[in-house]
Amino acid sequence: MLVSQILKAKGDLVFTVGPAETISAAFALLHSRRVGAMVVLDADRVVGIVSERDLVRAVAKEGVAALDKSVAAFMTHDVIFAEPGETVDSLLGRMTDRRIRHLPVCVDERLVGIISIGDLVKWKISEVEAEADGLKAYIATG
Template sequence: MLVSQILKTKGDLVFTAQPDQTLAEVAGLLHSRRVGALVVLDADRVVGIVSERDLVRAVAETGAEALSRPVSGCMTRDVHYAEPGETVDHLLARMTDRRVRHLPVCRNERLVGLVSIGDLVKSKISEVEAEADGLKAYIAAG
């Protein structure tokens, strides 16, 4: 299955933050949107991604004062991307190797979606279940 197929089902809505927003604001957005990460945009350009892990790391390192600092200070700047034509298997391997849970999806350097490891696992499970059902039907038909 391709990332573009996941986005057709899931949708292309991506929750974002701006580099100058405080970590407290970002924590509120993560909570209210019920997501694990936000893509950080400067105008229309992806400049980072901030996750719950980044937030926890910042607070653990500097205490509650971290919440008043801008997200640009703790976001992940080395963003790994996905392209719409990439396969789920390829992205699962990349995410595992790089220990990331979210990948912004870009086409021609424009943000077009976001996939999480949960999205990919859900897709893979559906694919395996469909294959198993097909095999059962084949065997039952004799």
């Protein structure tokens, strides 16, 4: 299964936030959109990603004062990307090794979607179930 196939099925909607937004605003956006991370865009260029973990670390480190600071101060700057032609298995390995849960998908430096570890696990389970069903059918027909 390829990233492009997953995006085709789930859609290409990506929630974004600007680097100048406050941590408080980012918390509110994550909550209202019911997502775990947002891509940080500056003039249509991906400059970071901010996750629930980043925001919790900000408050743990600086207390309530962190809420008024910018997303840029606490976002992950070294963004790891995915490409539409990559496989579920390759991304699962990359995400597990680097302990990340979200990968923006880009084509020619243009954001075209986002993949979460949950998306990948869902597709992997579907593949395994389809294979098991195929084997059961094969065995049943003899």
